[in-house]
Amino acid sequence: MVNKAAKPTDALIGHDAWNIQLDNNGHLKHFLTTEGLGSNILTQILDTAENFTDINEKSIKKVPLLRGKTIVNLFFEPSTRTRTTFELAAKRLSADVLNINISTSATSKGETLLDTLQNIQAMHCDMFVVRHSDSGAAHYIANHVAPNISVINAGDGRHAHPTQAMLDMFTIRRNKGPDFGNLRVAIVGDVLHSRVARSQIHALNTLNTGDVRVIAPKTLLPVGIENMGVNVFHDLETGIQDADVVIMLRLQKERMAGALLPSEQEYFQLYGLTEEKLRAAKKDAIVMHPGPINRGVEIDSSVADGSRSVILDQVSYGISVRMAVMTMTLGREPEKNDNGSGSHTDNMDDKP
Numbered sequence: 137m138v139n140k141a142a143k144p145t146d147a148l149i150g151h152d153a154w155n156i157q158l159d160n161n162g163h164l165k166h167f168l169t170t171e172g173l174g175s176n177i178l179t180q181i182l183d184t185a186e187n188f189t190d191i192n193e194k195s196i197k198k199v200p201l202l203r204g205k206t207i208v209n210l211f212f213e214p215s216t217r218t219r220t221t222f223e224l225a226a227k228r229l230s231a232d233v234l235n236i237n238i239s240t241s242a243t244s245k246g247e248t249l250l251d252t253l254q255n256i257q258a259m260h261c262d263m264f265v266v267r268h269s270d271s272g273a274a275h276y277i278a279n280h281v282a283p284n285i286s287v288i289n290a291g292d293g294r295h296a297h298p299t300q301a302m303l304d305m306f307t308i309r310r311n312k313g314p315d316f317g318n319l320r321v322a323i324v325g326d327v328l329h330s331r332v333a334r335s336q337i338h339a340l341n342t343l344n345t346g347d348v349r350v351i352a353p354k355t356l357l358p359v360g361i362e363n364m365g366v367n368v369f370h371d372l373e374t375g376i377q378d379a380d381v382v383i384m385l386r387l388q389k390e391r392m393a394g395a396l397l398p399s400e401q402e403y404f405q406l407y408g409l410t411e412e413k414l415r416a417a418k419k420d421a422i423v424m425h426p427g428p429i430n431r432g433v434e435i436d437s438s439v440a441d442g443s444r445s446v447i448l449d450q451v452s453y454g455i456s457v458r459m460a461v462m463t464m465t466l467g468r469e470p471e472k473n474d475n476g477s478g479s480h481t482d483n484m485d486d487k488p
Contacts, residue, residue, distance in 0.1 A: 169298055170296070181461060182457075188456040201463050201469075206260065207462070208236060210264050211235075211265075211290070212268040218290050218454075272293070273292045303450055305340070306456070307424060319347070324385060326356045409435045
């Protein structure tokens with residue numbers, strides 16, 4: 137029996153971490169990690185997100201697919217972009233949204249995590265969107281919620297950030313087409329502390345990307361990173377040579393212990409992306425960043441705001457991808473080519 141006061145840790149993430157993500161019919165029940173999911177599931181997420189892209193560009197950005205459902209944003213870690221896009225995604229699907237302020241919740245007064253979950257479950261919610269500083273937290277919660285509740289991982293420690301990875305895959309597919317086999321994708325920066333990078337690498341390899349590269353100083357690379365199916369480089373311009381996609385990672389100073397870097401200035405000189413260094417990539421290469429951006433540290437403003445940057449597109453696509461994941465996990469996907477409307481909107485009793 138699990139101790140209710142137990143704290144989620146990396147030890148809770150084993151090879152069975154993805155098994156609980158699918159129901160008995162092979163459909164997505166929880167979305168905790170991109171690791172272990174087949175290309176059919178990841179492609180289904182991307183295809184479903186396409187159905188929602190047009191909705192987000194309409195004057196009335198709402199469909200009734202999740203009407204009557206209650207989604208709880210349970211963020212134990214501060215976030216603006218991720219929490220906001222999850223909230224917008226839920227509201228555009230007509231769900232009711234509850235944002236829990238952890239700093240003032242009962243957990244800050246000594247209540248255990250499971251006690252908090254059980255109390256929220258008693259309010260008859262349907263989904264937890266969880267962000268937590270401990271690796272394995274989302275998996276831990278998914279193993280202890282009621283059978284009718286789905287869990288989406290919005291980032292746990294250094295482990296995973298699957299919806300960010302999928303909005304990145306969506307951005308790549310939108311710009312480079314559906315065949316990842318001929319692409320060279322370079323991930324640059326603080327891979328050691330990046331849950332985004334781990335989820336990106338798993339997703340890229342599952343989608344059969346031709347060449348996945350990581351570029352970073354040795355101090356910012358996990359031991360054995362090569363075993364994840366990537367090619368490792370320590371020189372930026374060599375690593376991004378002829379790349380189709382360059383993904384810059386945020387330097388996560390809040391997760392660093394000890395002096396892993398001499399200085400931010402030196403880091404920028406060696407690994408910061410400038411227009412001059414970007415010339416090593418293909419002329420039509422796109423530049424991405426999961427945000428928030430540290431300008432002048434990971435990337436020069438001229439690149440972040442330049443013609444090859446798709447950073448703001450990533451933010452926009454994040455809403456569509458999170459709408460897709462929410463509908464898939466709750467079994468309420470739009471009909472094919474339905475754009476989230478059609479027969480669903482015909483049954484609406486009131487205006488959106």
